[in-house]
Amino acid sequence: MRRAVLAAVAVVAAVVAVNTQSEKLDYAAIGKIRDEGFNRSQVMDHISWLSDVYGPRLTGSPAIQQASEWAMRKFGEWGLANIHQERWKFGKGWSLVRFSAMMLEPQPQPIIGYPREWSSGTKGPVTADVVRVQIANEADFAKYRGTLAGKIVLTQPARRVRMLEGPIILRMDDQYEKEAETTPVPAPAAGRGRGPSTGSGQVPATAAQAFRDKLEEFYAAEAVVATFDRGSDSDMADGGSTLSWQQQHPDGGTIFPSGSFARDDKVGKSVPGLTIAVEHYNRMIRVLDKGLPVRVELNVETKYYDEAGMNGFNTIADLPGGDLASEIVLLGAHFDSHPYATGATDNATGSAAMMEAVRILKASGVKPRRTIRVALWGGEEQGLLGSKAYVADHLADVDTMTLKPEHAKLSAYFNSDNGTGRVRGVWLQSNLAVRPIFERWLEPLKDLGVTILSPRSVSQTDHLSFDNAGVPAFQFLVDRLEYNSRTHHSNMDVYDRVQRDDMVQQATVIAVFAFEAATADEKLPRKALPAPQRPAGRGTTSSAQR
Template sequence: MRKIAKYAVAGAAIISMSFRGDNAGQVDMHTVSLIKNEGFRNSQVMNTLFELTDVNGPRLTGSQGMYTAELWAAKQLKKWGMQNVHIERWGGFGKGWQIDKSYIAMREPYYQPLIGVPRAWTPGTEGMLRGDAILVRIEKLEDMAQYSGKLRGKMVVLSTLNNETKPNFTADARRLTDEELHKMEMDNHTEEVATNLSRKAQPGRPRVNLRPQIDSFLMEEGAIAVLSGGRGTMGTVFTSNGASRKWDAKPVLPEMEMGNEHLAILGRLLDAGKKVTLEMDSWTSFITTDSTEYNVIAEIPGTDPQLKDEVVMLGAHLDSWHASTGATDNGTGSAVMMEAIRILKAIGAKPRRTIRLALWSGEEQGLLGSRGYVKKHFGDRLTMKLKPGQKMVSAYYNLDNGGGKIRGIFAQENDEVRSIFAGWLAPFADLGATTVTLRNTGSTDHISFDEVGIPGFQFIQDPLEYGTRTHHTNMDSYDRVSANDLQQASVIVASFVYHTAMRTQKLPRKPLPKVNKAADSYRR
């Protein structure tokens, strides 16, 4: 509470000044009031999320679901009156993939439907497959020898010694405390922090990635399917990529990732020497007609004759994984950014600079959509050969840490923006957004801009259930989202974008990064 009071007092001094758009942190309170009124009283954010998730379905890059989501988003943005709306190619991707049917069950020693999701880019069974299960534990390459000659016609339950589940005495959902936010604000070391996500090794998997060797071994030995597991309990399955999307990728077996409780049932039975028979019927499609992928772009044109060619960008990745409808990763980010630009259009904002929205594809495979866009328009991160457009972008704002409300912003080591952002947050202290930290945060699309010297920022968000239940899981649905949190986030993003567009000067920039041909700041 002390911190909030501090910002309220400091903010009052800033807000009391007339808005000229040039002083650090100045706030146009009249426009903020209009933004709040539109964002809270006439919000469309949950309807947008409903369309992107429940109506559209999963949005894995390269799938039909992603394609239809892009078309819907472009149509909606045009309906709201945005200009220059288009679906823009960023480059090749490889084979697309999607699930058409999925079923897995145990038939012996009794019938039990099982929770399982096909791993991305693995083939289906293309019909009902039935076979005896065998438990395979491979911690190191030498472990394979014991299974030689034993796998033909078997359904492999791939396990390790550490996949047991235990009671969880910690709440799944949480909000950031005042103490945590204060520490982020005061501890201004610049090492990268991972917000909301755990980067601990997933239980039940070898520390060294042996999967390519294991996959080849299982194929050679004549196994017919694979069941695997990882992080997640109480029916939550954290999905992942199971094979390459490359055109010349080596074949792999049909594979499902399972809920750990059900995988543990199979493991205990097989460990005890009981016969376990499984049946599996999955159909997946490889989409090979077009390897080109796209981003959705829309604008509110600038009005200042001197500044209208400069740009303020906001964006989020539209793609998701396939086990659910991708609500918190990243339907919420996409819906909030669409809502923010809708709010500005609805209140009749006349930004001095052009405001440009981007909805990215391919983020889950390595920031591919945003990096492709940046390379095309602004510069190459590997050579640091910059294009004229690089100088024309004032800032890029991103949202991609789940559905929690905004609590502040990462300044991404840009010390000169701290006072500016503190001023812009001041009107939202009563909504819980007060923190500006110098720290870096990685793993999403603002990195693509930061890599070429464009100020790129990610907002601090409450974790809620992102790291425990929804991030890349079969539980990532509309039901796990708070409307109030998304409305709050939409209002704050709209205000940041508006004030960036109205400043006489572009936001301050850090020194250009050095050339690093091995650079890859994306980590998931």
């Protein structure tokens, strides 16, 4: 069977290769795109607006609505069409109003930290003693019952802080390029995307999550003032995209808050929870171990937003095509961010690159045959919710794999969501039939360092929603730089970490790729349609409700 499948793939690839040889690239048009992209780039200005002015852009917050309105105004200025929002049910929104934390004893010290998203507030400034707990299961509750009222609780042990010994900056050197061009042995099957979602967009509880919920209820019942954590137990992070590369978190005041409080009917019922710098956290532990008091003044004010107007949305605009205008080439990036910084590299860079790509195409005067649509997704950080909602509305019910008419009209989806690095190629998502096509499309981009076509399937971002619906969907392969070491989901994801030259290249490469997809004689070849996610008879649950 495997030999038959491989033979079939080889035949398809051979047919595609013959067809692509007869297609001529429009080098004059590509030259215009490159000229506009490199000589009149506006991508850094887009990033500044999205991060400096409207960041952070947490889904359901006023800031992401303001950012969307700004993006739609820009689309209008550039002459795009069909500019609109598409809304879907998300749950309560949240934003931080103000925050301060100051150690008072044993000596005064400002504390670097940030409330975790959807945290409640302190109802004004409070001063409290800090205590440390060691709670591994519900049986441990008894040791602390009646002792924590009015206290700030440290929830983890100290963590060793190392010098910068590991890699901080990752680029696709020869070693990683060779690895990317291999096909890894598949891991045991684990659900699609970031896990299934309920109708409200919440990830179903696991045993570990159920215990965390019980722990939050315990802290609230004990009248704890707030909890402090110091983030991950390790200072190392995967480089991402299934490769073996690793990056070291630099610490030094950079924090990586993890975990979100509920945004359903439990919203606001937990005590405030904050992640603080590991160095400040460790100091508190050491002082407590000496039997001395630690006192902190804390002020957290947050605000929640009701669902009434549907807090989730995607922002859409079209560059109309010509003779094949009913067919779509879709460019997408998630527009939302976590609230801990300004969401510059995750993902103002990807959103700005897609915006700039359509601006370049419009300004250069080239004539795509297919319509090029740009979509800026909300809710990616909570489980690819915006792109899932688009798929459900426009393309397919993936629970039953019932296709809608637009499914046949979508030629391809291209995604950008790995930071500020240069485009080095494309993750083929196991769609080997597109390789000869993409090899030809890369010819006018090789001088820009775009050479890699990895057969690997990658996940954890919005192209997966389309891949799971049987649409050709691809993530651009970029240099990770400091993405996983310093900026990804941290308090240092700010404009200053963005690399201008790399972003100019990224937006221009995406514009060229979109143009080539929109002018090709045929839509891109597709993999076999995936099996339904919920076979008939088991019931269905939409990932995002309209």
